Amino acid sequence: MTAWTRRAGRRAGTRAPGGTRADGPAGDPADALAEDLAAVVGREHVRVDDGALAAYARDATPLFSARPQAVVLPGSTEEVAAILRYATERGVPVVPRGAGSNLCAATVPLSGGVVMALTRFDRILEISPGELLARVQTGVTTAALADAAAARGLLYAPDPGSRTVSTVGGNVATCAGGLRGLKYGVTRNHVLGLEAVLPTGEVIRTGGRLWKDVAGYDLTRLLTGSEGTLAVITEVTVALLPAPEETGTGVAYFGSLADASRAVAAVIADGIVPATLEFLDRKCVSAVEEFAGLGLRQDAGALLLFGDDGPARTVAGTLARIGEVCTGSGALEVTLAEDIARSDALLAARRCALPALSRLGSLTILEDATVPRHRLAEMVDRIDEIADRHGLRIATFGHAGDGNLHPTCVLDPDDTEGADRAHTAFGEIFAAAIAMDGTITGEHGVGAAKLPYLADRIGTDQVDLLRRIKLAFDPAGILNPGKLGS
Amino acid sequence: MTAWTRRAGRRAGTRAPGGTRADGPAGDPADALAEDLAAVVGREHVRVDDGALAAYARDATPLFSARPQAVVLPGSTEEVAAILRYATERGVPVVPRGAGSNLCAATVPLSGGVVMALTRFDRILEISPGELLARVQTGVTTAALADAAAARGLLYAPDPGSRTVSTVGGNVATCAGGLRGLKYGVTRNHVLGLEAVLPTGEVIRTGGRLWKDVAGYDLTRLLTGSEGTLAVITEVTVALLPAPEETGTGVAYFGSLADASRAVAAVIADGIVPATLEFLDRKCVSAVEEFAGLGLRQDAGALLLFGDDGPARTVAGTLARIGEVCTGSGALEVTLAEDIARSDALLAARRCALPALSRLGSLTILEDATVPRHRLAEMVDRIDEIADRHGLRIATFGHAGDGNLHPTCVLDPDDTEGADRAHTAFGEIFAAAIAMDGTITGEHGVGAAKLPYLADRIGTDQVDLLRRIKLAFDPAGILNPGKLGS
Incomplete structure (x- = not known):
């Protein structure tokens, strides 16, 4: 089996x-x-x-x-x-x-x-603007934590795709990622301390309220990403940041994913590490546009979504500069969101990639291979080649800045033979990622x-x-x- | 014993x-x-x-x-x-x-x-501006790595006090901190992957070249801070950042450490998390001034050193704002470094606190208790009280932004009885830190x-x-x- x-x-x-x-x-x-x-x-x-x-x-x-x-x-x-x-x-x-x-x-x-x-375990126990931290029970949803922090002028940076339903404890257990990982890192980078129960019943408290604490092995980070196999996490203390003054988003269309990938490299080479650098391949853009009607251009080979946050006096400049770099890298078109509403719409385009693809078939297998970011285009080419060879519909979107790809296979639920081919194809995709110094899972677990x-x-x-x-x-x-x- | x-x-x-x-x-x-x-x-x-x-x-x-x-x-x-x-x-x-x-x-x-x-193990194996990472052998010094990164326009953020002699492998083994921890975190936040040898002889490679990689328990972070007790680290891959355009520093003098501590809280409450927020108590300022003749004011109760880096258009504004907040919190005097030379001199004041204190007696015991930052003044008061009660000379400096204190006891090397009293005093200091939700070691191990x-x-x-x-x-x-x- x-x-x-x-x-x-x-x-x-x-x-x-x-x-x-x-x-x-x-x-x-x-x-x-x-x-x-x-x-x-x-x-x-x-x-x-x-x-x-x-x-x-x-x-x-x-x-x-x-x-x-x-x-x-x-x-x-x-x-x-x-x-x-x-x-x-x-x-x-x-x-x-x-x-x-x-x-x-x-x-x-x-x-x-x-x-x-x-x-x-659904109580927010504490939001401390003075200490820049929150303490929550394990079952609080990511969005509830983020909202409670925002209400106090603070940012909880990790924002996994499932944030409206996922729990903070689950995020810690899987070391969840998200759309802001490039600048802010993943869940691991924001966990300060845990209360957890060992399988043998002892209650331990790891870390605490401090960023600097090296008393003992780093059990906080060991439990982060341990997927419920080492202990049951009951309480989580996370670091918060002052909420950024401004957030902005832009979109660039490219003739090919290779061009988009070159633009990503050029942005980094320009000394910019923005909060968000996401991509959708042509198949994803079509699916999202059909699903959500956001006015996305469908003739391009790839869409690159970029966003940053920070002091008002820097965000606009950073986005404009990213736009210039994209144009210099051969973008067909670059648009900066004129207001927060459009900015939200563009982020929604990325966030709805999975539901949009899911509509194409009732069995959607979303994967999570990751490669060094400069090998993104090469990896997507490999995925397309593998998909074609196995006669599968695989569209790819993901976190371009992190090299974190989400190749997504859409199947009919009764297509057992198709599922077997998908299994074989994903095995090849993981092997390809490993061969490129990548990994079998960037953030899903x-x-x-x-x-x-x-x-x-x-x-x-x-x-x-x-x-x-x-x-x-x-x-x-x-x-x-x-x-x-x- | x-x-x-x-x-x-x-x-x-x-x-x-x-x-x-x-x-x-x-x-x-x-x-x-x-x-x-x-x-x-x-x-x-x-x-x-x-x-x-x-x-x-x-x-x-x-x-x-x-x-x-x-x-x-x-x-x-x-x-x-x-x-x-x-x-x-x-x-x-x-x-x-x-x-x-x-x-x-x-x-x-x-x-x-x-x-x-x-x-x-002293070779820098790779500096990759495209991937924003470096790969070094374990014995490369922190300064050599930082310099090699800087030569490529990149920043290796951790900067422990011993950086000119300490090794990257040693920094990982102890999860070393430093002066930029408030904004950038500690060594743990910058390690991507390790090559390590288990005591039984197997060579393992943990993590790799990716920020997002959740394939297995987080052994990279478990080995970070494990102090050479779990495996021998032979190679380290670290994340780099684009070098900040500008770095600036300022100094504020306060009548008391309690005032300085209030200023730190006010800076954070203002939504600013600068790279550096360091303090020296009156005894440290005197020792540093005698040692280095930097023109520091010696009549104040505490010196607060603040610094930030980033785009040129934001650094000056941030420093000016921190200065205003300090003034608003009762600073006796605020000076912003007019140029990089003065900025370096001010940072040197903080860096030479330990050597300056060491001159006062040939046995210098430097400790590392850490408390939530809003309890900094309370903790320093406790330290002073404990030192007085045991008839010890203890001066305190440290990372105000992190709540990471370095109470430093100066003794005559032949004073065995004094060393015993210091031992007792530090035991009380650790207990006080724990009682304040703090820890026995923030960064030393x-x-x-x-x-x-x-x-x-x-x-x-x-x-x-x-x-x-x-x-x-x-x-x-x-x-x-x-x-x-x-």
């Missing part, structure tokens, strides 16, 4: 703790599990109904599905700790989950067991979807090391099994 | 591998060890003479000393791997070392064994010097977890024993 065609995980119940219970109630092991969970969180916060088990069998990743035995919604760190202690004692798999908006099957409960939904490719990227010695690290946190192997560290 | 008064480590030779050798040459175990090392690196790169063993018994931390049995200077990653494999097989302690400029006894060979000096305080900061559960992580990397416990993870 390949990762891409894995349509169901191991049968739920195969590791049912009830089967090994010595003192629990008799009867169906799943019932016994639910009883035990209810004893911790209350009956109203345990779900074993078909609807819930079906809903939590999937996340936003197509083709991956596996039903848990129960869904539990703890309301406090103490309840999380009690559940984990129980799970470690009984060998019950636990999959922590934020919004389930990840695209790498990181929260699919491959081994059954319990999905721990952290939805009830490994999860179950990329695990088969991990050793190709980091080597078997490092995969073995990840396993030993996992064991240092999770001796019973109960936390999100079948993912990173497995 | 307390950490502060530890004047010698375990006797060299107590874990001599020769003692357990089954197949080595007969005779002195130290000779046998030297022979075995020479077989890997050549006789000219092994030192067992008294001069070398005495020199490598210490780093820049006062009061800590322990002689190794041998010093080895490998010339390649393969030689590093061979030595580590040998050490793991025989149970020989190995302490990797850059310049030994750390201030936490991180490179003192407490258990004897081998000091592995990485001095020969834990090493042997802070290890006794680590559990107070992160808790025993987390200390235990560090030990398990250490074991995942170093099953035989040979790498820098007695430090982090011990």
Whole structure:
């Protein structure tokens, strides 16, 4: 069974703790599990109904599905700790989950067991303009945090595409990226401290309220991107920035993606690192225009969206200069957004690339290969060549400034044979990215979807090391099994 | 024996591998060890003479000393791997070392064994303006990297105080900070990838050339700040930035440190996060003025040094605004440096705080407690109170913007009783910092010097977890024993 065609995980119940219970109630092991969970969180916060088990069998990743035995919604760190202690004692798999908006099957409960939904951890605990930080419970959405910060004149810089639904804890667990990564970095660059519960039940607090703190190994960053395999994150402290005075956006059309890629290199060479440098290939521009009718030019080979923020006296100058550099690099047309409304519309064009493509077929596989930015055009050419060879529709958009590409394959949902070809094609795409000093995932994560490719990227010695690290946190192997560290 | 008064480590030779050798040459175990090392690196790169063993018994931390049995200077990653494999097989302690400029006894060979000096790894392998990165061998000095980047119009942002002698590998191992941390962050924020050798001899490459790469746990950041206890770093890839167009500096004098601290808060509240916000207390200003004759005003209670860089059209405005905010917060006097020469002189004032204080007594204990920035004045008051109570001369300077204080105790070298009092006083200072949501070390590291305080900061559960992580990397416990993870 390949990762891409894995349509169901191991049968739920195969590791049912009830089967090994010595003192629990008799009867169906799943019932016994639910009883035990209810004893911790209350009956109203345990779900074993078909609807819930079906809903939590999937996340936003197509083709991956596996039903848990129960869904539990703890309301406090103490309840999380009690559940984990129980799970470690009984060998019950636990999959922590934020919004389930990840695209790498990181929260699919491959081994059954319990999905721990952290939805009830939804309080913003603190926004401190003096300390330039926020402290939130793990289940607060990214947008809620960003809005609360903005209301105090502050910026939470990471802005993953799923920000309106994704949770801060989920962002940390996957080290989410976004459209402002070029200038501001990714989630990792903004996390100051975590409260987390080890699989064995101990509550630890890593980092804290300081940017400078080297007391111990950097567990804050180790947990960031660990995809719920090492600990359950219950609280997050993040750094904020003073909100920029002004934000501006522009768009440049190019005859080819190679030209656009040259323009990106020329912008950097000019000493400009803007907040945003995004691209859409011709196929994406067409899809977005059909979807949203934003007045985008459809005869070009590529669209480059650029944006910056900062003091009012510099933003306009920077955007004008980027426009000049684009023109100098052969842009067919350059337009600067005349106002914030148009600026928002242009950013919306980029943000709706995925929904626009999704309309073309009901199965959309969005990938995440990344290469050094100067190899962007070369990589897109390779993707197109691979797609053509396998008879697949793959459009590509992404973060040009970061070299982070999102080749997106659109299929009919019943096209099993097409899904197999897509699986083969993406394997070739990952191999091509690695051969260009790139990686198999820039910001989406490994999860179950990329695990088969991990050793190709980091080597078997490092995969073995990840396993030993996992064991240092999770001796019973109960936390999100079948993912990173497995 | 307390950490502060530890004047010698375990006797060299107590874990001599020769003692357990089954197949080595007969005779002195130290000779046998030297022979075995020479077989890997050549006789000219092994030192067992008294001069070398005495020199490598210490780093820049006062009061800590322990002689190794041998010093080895490998010339390649393969030689590093061979030595580590040998050490793991025989149970020989190995302490990797850059310049030994750390201030936490991180490179003192407490258990004897081998000091592995990485001095020969001194090549800058690549500076890429297109990719905004540099790749260097671990032993390249921070200043050499910064200069090479500057020659290509690029900035390597971290600038620890020891930058002219410290190595990039050492900076990574300790997650070094510096004067530009407020705006640019610390070493961790600029490391993209590492080549490192595990204690068991495997060579791993973590991260790479990309800012966005989430393939696996974040070993790049885990090794950053791991103080040579998890792996030996042999190569470092760092991110560079376009060099700022202009850099400017100003100075403000205040009647008290409390006033200066209020000014720092007011600057941040004004939405400004400048590159540099440093302070010196009255005692430091006097010492610096006596030492360097820079024309600093000595009647003030505190000096605040501020600096920023960026586009020419913004730097002057930002500095002027900081000056206004300082005046509004009660500054006695504000001066903006009229040119780059004066700007450099002002930065030199801050950089020479340590040497200036060192002249006052030949034993200088420089510490590194850190608190949230709005508690800076409160913390300095606590330090002064503690110093007075113990009859100690402690002057404080540091990174006001980061809340990173460097209380510095000046003693006569033969004053053993004074050193004991200093030990007690710093214990109280660390406890005070922790009580203020601060930490025992902002940028210097834990090493042997802070290890006794680590559990107070992160808790025993987390200390235990560090030990398990250490074991995942170093099953035989040979790498820098007695430090982090011990």
